[in-house]
Amino acid sequence: MLDDLDRLMEIAGIDAIVAEGSAFEVPDIFWMTGFRSTDSIICFKSRNEPQVIAAGFNTLDRIRSQSFVKHTHDLTELYVSLMRENKRAQENPEIIYRDVLKNLFTGKVLGVPDHIPARVLVAVQKLGYDVRVMPDLLKEARARKSGAEIKTIRKAGDATIESMTEAFQMIRDSKVGPNKILIHKGQPLTVGDFKLKLELALVTRSAESAEDAIVDVGKKGFDWHYLGAPRDVMKAGEPIIIDVFPRLKLDRYVADITRTVVKGPMSDRVKTMYDAVDEAKAAAVDTLTDGAVIDDVNMACFKSLKAHGFDSRRLNPTATEGMTHGLGHGIGLEVHENPNMYHYTEKFSEGHVITLEPGVYLKSTGGVRLEDDYVVTKGKAKLLTRGLDDVTLL
Numbered sequence: 001m002l003d004d005l006d007r008l009m010e011i012a013g014i015d016a017i018v019a020e021g022s023a024f025e026v027p028d029i030f031w032m033t034g035f036r037s038t039d040s041i042i043c044f045k046s047r048n049e050p051q052v053i054a055a056g057f058n059t060l061d062r063i064r065s066q067s068f069v070k071h072t073h074d075l076t077e078l079y080v081s082l083m084r085e086n087k088r089a090q091e092n093p094e095i096i097y098r099d100v101l102k103n104l105f106t107g108k109v110l111g112v113p114d115h116i117p118a119r120v121l122v123a124v125q126k127l128g129y130d131v132r133v134m135p136d137l138l139k140e141a142r143a144r145k146s147g148a149e150i151k152t153i154r155k156a157g158d159a160t161i162e163s164m165t166e167a168f169q170m171i172r173d174s175k176v177g178p179n180k181i182l183i184h185k186g187q188p189l190t191v192g193d194f195k196l197k198l199e200l201a202l203v204t205r206s207a208e209s210a211e212d213a214i215v216d217v218g219k220k221g222f223d224w225h226y227l228g229a230p231r232d233v234m235k236a237g238e239p240i241i242i243d244v245f246p247r248l249k250l251d252r253y254v255a256d257i258t259r260t261v262v263k264g265p266m267s268d269r270v271k272t273m274y275d276a277v278d279e280a281k282a283a284a285v286d287t288l289t290d291g292a293v294i295d296d297v298n299m300a301c302f303k304s305l306k307a308h309g310f311d312s313r314r315l316n317p318t319a320t321e322g323m324t325h326g327l328g329h330g331i332g333l334e335v336h337e338n339p340n341m342y343h344y345t346e347k348f349s350e351g352h353v354i355t356l357e358p359g360v361y362l363k364s365t366g367g368v369r370l371e372d373d374y375v376v377t378k379g380k381a382k383l384l385t386r387g388l389d390d391v392t393l394l
């Protein structure tokens, strides 16, 4: 959260940070300003001082009414003088940043995030500033969520759960046809049909898939990031992985939920996979608390899977079956953010919001994955995505 930023800037030894872009392209900009616009702006922040937005013309008026940042630096006059000389602001970052930094920057070391445009980095270096690229600073500050952010992620979770429930109804309503193909309203039920239903349900709840959704039928689920082709046909008796990670259109936060469903009956093999994943998830949740070492949470999952006879790449780096991906990831304005569960020795903190998504994958069968979103607290982690507990057999 924003409250963490000053402390992290101090640890990093930087006096100020500057970022540039639009809320839709650069989540850090939205996070630092709350300004939801396609307009590109410059956001500057000195350590222990509030943020300042540099912009001009109509953008500035909208910032004053639509951003929570109270301090602005007006670039209108500078833009006008550039226009009189037939120069474009975009092509003259040195002129813009000379003005911005002369007016706002009083320290020695200036930090910039990885996503600062290359032309801006070069310009600021040419101006003679001591610039340091800080790839993790804003990411780390964003890792712990405020109460308002957690509430918004829960809202994204609710929209996701309701939409998945609506889409699952298509599978419930299907009949099983020849070759176990699901027949919905007289037609084979495809992944394309399912995703369309899902997307419509999300849109009616002011959400939309952040990228796409993963819908993997049967053996195709062995490749756990296969998105699913629109023409893939749903079949009975096979595990169908449905992984949905939508973003609220206005609030910009995401949720990330996976269920693996079977139009029954379920084979003993799939049942074994399902029980193992379910227990591994519970084992990980039991260890997830403020101060827990990240790899202890990973290990709780992988050891539980091993006890059920499933391999994992963490315990056996050459494994090709079993759990061949990480346990989860932070979520917030992006589908993958900090804490990073591959940073094994780091610790979870109160306010971290993460997904836990254990899965097992067998070449001959496909995959089973279950995913929910949790907020780390001083006690047991809190489940943010409630309401899809018994969805397995449809």
Ligand SMILES: [Mn+2]
Binding pocket: 256, 329, 355, 357, 371
């Ligand atoms: Mn995920």
